[in-house]
Amino acid sequence: MRLVSTRYVKEGAFLARPVINAAGQILLQADIMLTSAYIERLQRLGFDVVFIKDDRLDDIEVHIALSAQTREVAYRTVNSLMSQIESGNTKELELEFVRLTIQEMINDLLYSHDIITNLSEIQGFDDYTFHHSVNTTVLGLILGIASGYSEPKLLELGMGILMHDVGKTKVPAQILNKPTPLTPEEFEEIKKHTLYGFDILRQNRDLSLAAAHVALQHQEKWDGTGYPRGLKGSQIHEYGRVAAVADVYEALTSKRIYRPALQPYQAYEYIIANSGTHFEPRMLSIFAKHVAVYSNGCGVRLSNGQRGNVIKQNKSFPTRPYVRIFYQGEEALRMPIEYNLAEHPALFIVEVDNR
């Protein structure tokens, strides 16, 4: 299978994976043949890419972080949390559902592959808050698992991250969704979501204080320039340091109403460039080992003009996967060529190209 942009996919191609929306509902089944009506609908719903069948890439494995079922459970939990808070119940949140959701997510991740090549197969326009909290939690849990956290610690971290932005329910929506730059006063108001969130969470005695600190500290930066308290280095709780990386990477790779998503490698470069200033360097080396920048099946163009697809990951070299090449420029090669880019320092990926 391979990824193909919904702008370029041709009628008659067969889906290799189901297309799922944020609520975990299957919109199109795997094996279905794409018609022009389906393709139009996918574009309209904001799906940028789909996995299609391709005999030349039969052997590729794609590891999706969460099962559709777990995603559906997470969706219901986040929705119900938000409506509990919005209806004024902040003291007795139904944390048991949150706990069970995180437990299922941990189970999925513990049994899934070592390197997550696709955080999510969902790319529609709907429901940013939901995507963001669930995907950030997945990333945070991957970092926690890779750091050797015990299950109780993973549970604490995951619950904290899933609820890290609950304070945004207390920030006026016109500020949160403002498509133009914020005034200094508006930014001060946004910053308070960390304090509001901590306030809500610490009223719930069943939730540990460490988990509540994720809401308070996810905007702190390693060099002390973050908010709300300007904490520095190890003054920031380790959960806060994990959440900072996961939160920023997820936000950059998601599309918003007012800007397109960054390519994963652009987000990755941003994160790496901010090692030691915004982020804890140790956390980033763990991140680089477990999150794929170019996912398996992704189409890429190399610095020598050749074009093909990513077939496998190199642990520790997230920007240098194995690739299978089919084209030299626009011309099809007679035989595909494979490179392990970790062994070809002069060759590099210049562009994602899902034609």
Ligand SMILES: [Fe+2]
């Ligand atoms: Fe936040």
